[in-house]
Amino acid sequence: MTVNSSYEQCTLVNKALIFDMELTATKLSALFPDMEQALKDAILKEGIIKTVKEGDLLVSSGQYIKSAMLVIDGLVKVSREDEDGKEFLMYYLEPGSACALSLLCAARSEKSAISAKAVSNATIITVPFVLTETWQTRYRTWHEFVVATYRKRFEELLITLDSVAFKSMDERLVFYLKRQMKVSGKLLAISHQEIANDLSTAREVVSRLLKKLEQSGAIVLSRNHIEIINLDKIFD
Amino acid sequence: MTVNSSYEQCTLVNKALIFDMELTATKLSALFPDMEQALKDAILKEGIIKTVKEGDLLVSSGQYIKSAMLVIDGLVKVSREDEDGKEFLMYYLEPGSACALSLLCAARSEKSAISAKAVSNATIITVPFVLTETWQTRYRTWHEFVVATYRKRFEELLITLDSVAFKSMDERLVFYLKRQMKVSGKLLAISHQEIANDLSTAREVVSRLLKKLEQSGAIVLSRNHIEIINLDKIFD
DNA sequence: TTGCCAGAGTGATTATTGTCACTGAAGTCG
DNA sequence: CGACTTCAGTGACAATAATCACTCTGGCAA
Numbered sequence: 001m002t003v004n005s006s007y008e009q010c011t012l013v014n015k016a017l018i019f020d021m022e023l024t025a026t027k028l029s030a031l032f033p034d035m036e037q038a039l040k041d042a043i044l045k046e047g048i049i050k051t052v053k054e055g056d057l058l059v060s061s062g063q064y065i066k067s068a069m070l071v072i073d074g075l076v077k078v079s080r081e082d083e084d085g086k087e088f089l090m091y092y093l094e095p096g097s098a099c100a101l102s103l104l105c106a107a108r109s110e111k112s113a114i115s116a117k118a119v120s121n122a123t124i125i126t127v128p129f130v131l132t133e134t135w136q137t138r139y140r141t142w143h144e145f146v147v148a149t150y151r152k153r154f155e156e157l158l159i160t161l162d163s164v165a166f167k168s169m170d171e172r173l174v175f176y177l178k179r180q181m182k183v184s185g186k187l188l189a190i191s192h193q194e195i196a197n198d199l200s201t202a203r204e205v206v207s208r209l210l211k212k213l214e215q216s217g218a219i220v221l222s223r224n225h226i227e228i229i230n231l232d233k234i235f236d
Numbered sequence: 237m238t239v240n241s242s243y244e245q246c247t248l249v250n251k252a253l254i255f256d257m258e259l260t261a262t263k264l265s266a267l268f269p270d271m272e273q274a275l276k277d278a279i280l281k282e283g284i285i286k287t288v289k290e291g292d293l294l295v296s297s298g299q300y301i302k303s304a305m306l307v308i309d310g311l312v313k314v315s316r317e318d319e320d321g322k323e324f325l326m327y328y329l330e331p332g333s334a335c336a337l338s339l340l341c342a343a344r345s346e347k348s349a350i351s352a353k354a355v356s357n358a359t360i361i362t363v364p365f366v367l368t369e370t371w372q373t374r375y376r377t378w379h380e381f382v383v384a385t386y387r388k389r390f391e392e393l394l395i396t397l398d399s400v401a402f403k404s405m406d407e408r409l410v411f412y413l414k415r416q417m418k419v420s421g422k423l424l425a426i427s428h429q430e431i432a433n434d435l436s437t438a439r440e441v442v443s444r445l446l447k448k449l450e451q452s453g454a455i456v457l458s459r460n461h462i463e464i465i466n467l468d469k470i471f472d
Numbered sequence: 473t474t475g476c477c478a479g480a481g482t483g484a485t486t487a488t489t490g491t492c493a494c495t496g497a498a499g500t501c502g
Numbered sequence: 503c504g505a506c507t508t509c510a511g512t513g514a515c516a517a518t519a520a521t522c523a524c525t526c527t528g529g530c531a532a
Binding site: 080082086088090100101136137140143146147150153154157158160161162164165166200 | 316318322324326336337372373376379382383386389390393394396397398400401402436
């Protein structure tokens with residue numbers, strides 16, 4: 001009886017795993033249409049599939065990165081942190097994208113560093129650098145993928161830099177909300193404190209500015225939620 | 237007589253050009269030791285050598301970039317500009333380095349854009365993208381060079397972002413002066429207005445903060461010049 | 473020499489952002 | 503159902519930076 005039950009459970013787990021593998025393979029194909037088949041096979045064969053829960057830390061600040069990271073499902077937030085724990089949103093990784101830093105292996109330990117955190121339950125594939133290095137020459141489409149990723153992250157970083165360098169806090173907040181909307185839709189489940197962290201400012205500042213936006217009719221506020229009505233009319 | 241003189245001039249010019257080519261070839265070898273010989277030959281054969289004067293604009297804001305840019309001699313400043321002309325120093329290109337953006341061909345026309353300016357008389361080599369694209373597969377060392385460049389620029393951009401996001405103006409100014417010292421030595425020939433532009437702030441702010449630094453003994457100010465004495469004791 | 477001008481110094485004022493201190497309000501868990 | 507915790511709102515104030523309005527100065531050109 002006990003044995004039987006255990007056996008049944010085991011087959012169930014196997015089935016689930018196989019199903020998961022097949023699902024991942026399908027998703028991989030859909031998400032990275034430009035990759036040659038041999039490369040996709042290699043990713044599935046050599047990569048480690050990880051499912052992580054909302055809030056999990058994938059890369060913590062100061063840690064050495066030794067694997068490339070591909071996002072299959074869910075949303076991953078990449079931030080920069082300084083010595084005294086202040087953080088700063090760099091960009092989001094959506095399914096089909098990779099962390100440029102994990103590709104760069106830029107892990108020279110500096111004063112401030114990178115952290116990656118799952119915003120929702122997520123599935124990611126990690127591939128050790130020793131392998132991806134050889135892929136650079138073996139698979140043309142991997143090389144292209146790396147360069148394309150580089151470019152995209154570089155551009156995003158530039159846009160982020162722009163908004164910090166040239167814009168005031170109210171503009172940056174609107175910019176932030178728009179970006180959030182792109183990745184999470186019109187109803188944001190986020191606290192003022194989190195927004196303040198992402199913008200590297202104080203909660204009170206965010207609260208005040210959000211209140212102003214609500215009064216202008218651009219958003220509706222409620223506890224732990226922000227509903228975006230229309231941000232387009234704000235600032236040209 | 238006239239013919240003779242003209243002939244002489246011509247040979248002199250040729251000699252000068254050949255000398256220049258040889259000099260450039262020597263410098264190229266010294267500056268890019270990791271490149272295979274065939275690649276260096278290709279660069280010299282296909283690249284266009286340009287000598288530019290101090291203050292010349294190599295890439296102007298909003299313009300499409302269609303060549304890779306290698307710096308052989310001199311110093312090039314890469315800045316970001318926004319819609320209303322405010323600018324912002326991203327990083328310097330020293331001899332032996334390339335512009336990541338020119339490698340990325342990130343020239344999707346955005347609201348704000350990049351400008352590159354010669355800070356001193358400079359020699360650069362430009363190679364059209366159509367060629368560098370093929371080099372990616374033909375020369376392994378070119379590919380490595382591109383990736384290394386990417387990485388370096390990405391890191392520099394992150395450090396710049398850090399200083400904007402986390403530091404106050406006085407710290408940023410010290411950071412800026414240190415960076416200047418690295419590329420130009422202890423005696424900087426620069427006006428307060430230029431510094432203000434690079435930091436995207438107002439001249440008065442820079443003047444005031446510089447005065448404070450002078451009073452603390454870190455620098456000595458004179459018209460159009462700043463002599464750096466010791467910046468290390470400022471901020472930890 | 474004189475006049476001009478860009479660069480630099482400075483005070484006064486305003487705007488923006490950060491900090492402190494506190495009050496409610498909305499869950500949530502025993 | 504309280505007791506507790508987290509989140510949000512707000513006034514008061516401080517600190518930083520931007521802006522305005524000047525003056526002063528050194529160097530250069532007519």
